[in-house]
Amino acid sequence: MSDQTAVQTVPRRRRMPLGGLLRYPVIPVLLLLPMVICGLFGPWIWPHDPTAINFAAKQTPPAWLEGGTWQFVLGTDQFGRDLLSRLIEGARIALIVSTVSVSVAAVVGTLVGMLAGYYGGIIDMVLMRIVDVKMSIPPVLLTILIGAALGGGLATILISIILVFWADYARVIRGETLSLKSRGYVQLAKVANVSDARIFLRHLLPNLLPTCIVLITLQFGAALVIEAAITFIGLGIQPPASAWGLLVSDGRTYLATAWWIPTFAGLAIAFTALGANLLGDWLRDYFDPKLRKR
Numbered sequence: 001m002s003d004q005t006a007v008q009t010v011p012r013r014r015r016m017p018l019g020g021l022l023r024y025p026v027i028p029v030l031l032l033l034p035m036v037i038c039g040l041f042g043p044w045i046w047p048h049d050p051t052a053i054n055f056a057a058k059q060t061p062p063a064w065l066e067g068g069t070w071q072f073v074l075g076t077d078q079f080g081r082d083l084l085s086r087l088i089e090g091a092r093i094a095l096i097v098s099t100v101s102v103s104v105a106a107v108v109g110t111l112v113g114m115l116a117g118y119y120g121g122i123i124d125m126v127l128m129r130i131v132d133v134k135m136s137i138p139p140v141l142l143t144i145l146i147g148a149a150l151g152g153g154l155a156t157i158l159i160s161i162i163l164v165f166w167a168d169y170a171r172v173i174r175g176e177t178l179s180l181k182s183r184g185y186v187q188l189a190k191v192a193n194v195s196d197a198r199i200f201l202r203h204l205l206p207n208l209l210p211t212c213i214v215l216i217t218l219q220f221g222a223a224l225v226i227e228a229a230i231t232f233i234g235l236g237i238q239p240p241a242s243a244w245g246l247l248v249s250d251g252r253t254y255l256a257t258a259w260w261i262p263t264f265a266g267l268a269i270a271f272t273a274l275g276a277n278l279l280g281d282w283l284r285d286y287f288d289p290k291l292r293k294r
C-alpha cells in the first residue's frame with residue numbers, strides 16, 4: 001500500500017456576491033451625495049453667480065455639444081445664466097425645504113400619534129378624526145388653498161408639506177404606541193409612578209425612533225417632488241431664485257430648441273428622490289430584525 005500524503009483541505013474564502021452591495025446603502029448615498037454637498041457648500045463651489053444675466057451667452061449648449069464651451073459646462077438658460085450654478089443653488093433650496101418641512105412634520109405627527117396611542121379614549125378619538133379629515137383633503141387642493149391664502153413663496157411650500165405629511169406620522173406612530181404601551185417595562189414604569197413625560201422620553205420615543213427615521217427618509221424624496229411641483233405651478237419659490245422646479249417650469253417652453261434648460265433640473269429631481277426612496281427602503285430593512293438576519 002503506497003503512502004499517500006494527507007492533504008488538508010483549506011476552505012475557500014467565500015466571495016461576496018454582487019448582491020452583497022445591497023447590504024450597504026452605496027447607491028442611495030451616491031445619489032444623495034451631490035445634493036448634500038451642493039446644498040451645504042454651494043456658494044463656495046458654483047462657478048458663476050446663479051443670478052448673473054449674460055444675453056451674449058444665452059441658450060449656450062452644454063460643453064460637449066457643438067457651440068458649447070467649458071466656461072458653461074451644462075450650458076446656459078434663456079437669459080445667459082449658468083445652469084450648473086443654478087442647479088447648485090437649487091440644491092440648497094431643495095435641501096433646506098425638504099429637511100425643515102419633513103422634520104417639523106415628523107415632530108408634530110409623532111407627538112400627535114404618541115398622545116393618541118398612549119392615552120386613548122376621547123383624546124384618541126378627537127386626534128384621529130382630525131387626521132381623517134386631513135387625509136380626506138387632496139394634497140394638490142390643500143396646496144392651492146394655502147397658496148391662495150398666503151401667496152407664493154417659501155412659506156407656502158413649508159406649510160403645505162408639513163400639512164401633507166404630519167398625518168402619516170400620526171397614524172403610524174399611534175399604532176406603534178398602542179403596541180409599546182402594553183409592554184412590561186411601560187407597565188412597570190406606571191406602577192412605579194413614573195411621570196407620563198418621562199415614559200414618553202425614556203421608554204416610548206427611543207423605540208419609535210427607527211420608525212420615524214424610516215418615514216423621514218422616505219418622505220424626504222416626496223417632499224422634494226412636492227416642492228418642485230408647487231414651484232412649477234407658480235405657488236412656490238419665485239424668480240430670480242434657482243429652485244429645480246422653477247428651472248423646469250421656465251425651461252419647458254424651450255424644450256425643442258434648448259432641451260438642456262429643463263432636462264438637467266428634472267434629472268436632479270428624479271435621481272435625488274430615487275436616492276431618498278432607496279435609502280428609506282434600506283433603513284426599513286435594516287431596522288427590521290427579521291430582514292436583517294437574512
